[in-house]
Structures are given as structure tokens and as C-alpha cells.
Amino acid sequence: MFNTRKKKNRELPTPIEMQAVAIDAFGGLEVLKARTMPVPQASHEQVLVRVAAVGVNPVDWKTRSGAGVAQHVRQFPFIPGWDVAGTVEQQGRRVTMFQPGDRVMGMVNFPAGGGGYAEFVVASDTQLVRVPHGVSLRDAAAVPLVALTAWQALFDTAKVKSGDRVLVHAAAGGVGHVAVQLARWKGAYVIGTASPHNHELARSLGCHEVYAYGGDEPWTTIDDVDVVIDSVGGETRALSLKRLARGGTLVTLLTGDSKAGLNSPTRVRKILVKPNQRQLEKIAELLGDGTLKVHTTVVSGLRNVAEAHSLSESRHVRGKIVVTVT
Numbered sequence: 001m002f003n004t005r006k007k008k009n010r011e012l013p014t015p016i017e018m019q020a021v022a023i024d025a026f027g028g029l030e031v032l033k034a035r036t037m038p039v040p041q042a043s044h045e046q047v048l049v050r051v052a053a054v055g056v057n058p059v060d061w062k063t064r065s066g067a068g069v070a071q072h073v074r075q076f077p078f079i080p081g082w083d084v085a086g087t088v089e090q091q092g093r094r095v096t097m098f099q100p101g102d103r104v105m106g107m108v109n110f111p112a113g114g115g116g117y118a119e120f121v122v123a124s125d126t127q128l129v130r131v132p133h134g135v136s137l138r139d140a141a142a143v144p145l146v147a148l149t150a151w152q153a154l155f156d157t158a159k160v161k162s163g164d165r166v167l168v169h170a171a172a173g174g175v176g177h178v179a180v181q182l183a184r185w186k187g188a189y190v191i192g193t194a195s196p197h198n199h200e201l202a203r204s205l206g207c208h209e210v211y212a213y214g215g216d217e218p219w220t221t222i223d224d225v226d227v228v229i230d231s232v233g234g235e236t237r238a239l240s241l242k243r244l245a246r247g248g249t250l251v252t253l254l255t256g257d258s259k260a261g262l263n264s265p266t267r268v269r270k271i272l273v274k275p276n277q278r279q280l281e282k283i284a285e286l287l288g289d290g291t292l293k294v295h296t297t298v299v300s301g302l303r304n305v306a307e308a309h310s311l312s313e314s315r316h317v318r319g320k321i322v323v324t325v326t
């Protein structure tokens, strides 16, 4: 089921320079600068990937502005971008899983490193998986970070099982739209929140019930919720805690938010997504067999990456933003 097509132009040498978008300081959209940079070198355990598309996540602009995972940025210029899909250009001597021409995707070099806003990126072979046949590299670039987050929140942390009542906030957003599908695949009863114009989408993804969000909306009266996936925080998290059944768990994705509800450590779990090849392989399988679908807004070319950040910062994107690279 996986694509093992070989690189067509194998005889073409890998260039020594590439186009990239990097930052020299933390700040607003203006710090994102197109520049020519050396193509990175793969170590023995790494793969050099020719990037076809890069997914844009809120952590990209949070980090650009000095929050997010900015504490992991060791030097400037720093190339942001962690969600990539492309083709293998070269592999290190000890890499046996991939060969030039393989179509791959991954959440690479997270939280340190980045490097996705470029024509080439190096990544450990353990952070990549093959892109299934029939799945475009654009769609593939949208998947790794949000799907690993949803998987780790639902299954590793909250141990969701068939029949559980799962409340997914921001059900039409990047993490939310994947979390809804994965929870449903597991056999959960899924309740989502989204703006009214996204209710049809949320239902089509697998929500049994969908509500508008906000402190005085009907979702604040639902009962016996086993698991809440909180990507909103603040009042939403505080109100969600009151909807939990005895023994229920709220998983929050807002690692930097120290407010409401975090004084309830037995019921609130904070997570930061981690690379996991085994989980990403399973996610790729679900993508390949059509169980998991991604909704994307495509921005053309790295030169427009500031537009992608601006869209993401609006906090009302449907699904994921993907920037095409090569």
C-alpha cells in the first residue's frame, strides 16, 4: 500500500544552496524573511528531504513571536516549520528504511530545530513515515503534528475507549478535526464545539452532537463527559471541568496557559506532542484507507508564508493550512 517509487532524476546533483524563509529575531510577520541558505547535510542517521509542502500550525507563529517553543531556538537565522512532506533526496549511511525518491512525511525536529520552511530539510529517519498511495504530499504535510497531538491526547493520555463520551473543542480546527475522527474511529460518542457555519463539517467528520462555543451555549449543560480535548483554555476549560463524569479526564494542549482548572491535577493533564514513528505509521494507514481525512487551505509558495501565519493567527481556519514549497 505504500509508495516505493524511486527518484526519477537520480543523476541530478543535489544543489548546495536552497530557498528558505528564516527569522533573525522573534517578532511580527515582518521577521519572516526569504533568503538563500546552504542545503543542510544529513548525518549517518538522517534523511535529506526535498520538501514539497509544509504544514503551518499555531506553534509556528507563537514561536516566531517568541512564545510557543521559542526556548528551544538555539541560534539565528532560524528556519521555522515542523510539519513536512516531500521526497527523500539522500539518506545517511545508517538509514535503511528509506531510499531516494520515497515519498515521506513527518513532524521533524520538534520542538528544537524546525527547518521546514525550506526546499530541503534534514530529519532523523525515526521521525518520518512513507506517504500512502493516493494521498497528495499537500495533504500529507497537514497531518503529522495535529494527528500525533490528537492521538497522544486521546489514547496515550486519556485512554479513550469505545463508548466513552468525548468532548472535542474547536472541532473544525487543526487538532480538533482530526481528534473528532480518531475518537469516532475508536468507537467513542463524540461531542464537538465549533462556530455554526462549521457544524455541518463537524458532523461529517463524525460528531454525534455539535454546539456553538461560548460560556452561555448549551454545551455547558451536557453531562457525563469522560474526556475533554481542550485546545481553547481559559473559561472554556473551567466550564468543561464541570461537565466531566466522575473519573473523567481533561487533556489540555495549552502548555503555556497557567490559568483556570490547572489546580485540579488528578483530572487535568497537560501535554506537549512528541514525535512517534509507530503512531505516525498507524495514522498514515488510516489516511491511506480513507478513515482519516484532512481539510486544507493551501497557500502557494514560501514567499507567501506570512499570509499563512496571518490566517492561522485569525484562529478561525477550517482544518489545516499548508504552504506549497517545490
Ligand SMILES: NC(=O)c1ccc[n+]([C@@H]2O[C@H](COP(=O)([O-])OP(=O)(O)OC[C@H]3O[C@@H](n4cnc5c(N)ncnc54)[C@H](OP(=O)(O)O)[C@@H]3O)[C@@H](O)[C@H]2O)c1
Pocket: 057, 058, 059, 145, 146, 149, 169, 170, 171, 172, 173, 174, 175, 176, 193, 194, 195, 196, 198, 213, 214, 231, 232, 236, 252, 253, 254, 255, 271, 272, 273, 312, 315, 316, 317, 318, 319
Ligand atoms: N500541546 C501541544 O502539543 C499542542 C499541539 C497542537 C496544538 N496545540 C495548541 O492547541 C491550540 C489549537 O491548535 P489547532 O492547530 O487546532 O489550532 P487552529 O486550527 O488554529 O484552531 C482553529 C479553530 O479554533 C476554533 N476556535 C477559536 N476560538 C474558539 C473558542 N473560543 N472555542 C472553541 N473553538 C474555538 C475555531 O473554530 P471556528 O472557526 O469554528 O470558530 C477554529 O476551527 C493552539 O493553541 C495550539 O498551539 C498544542
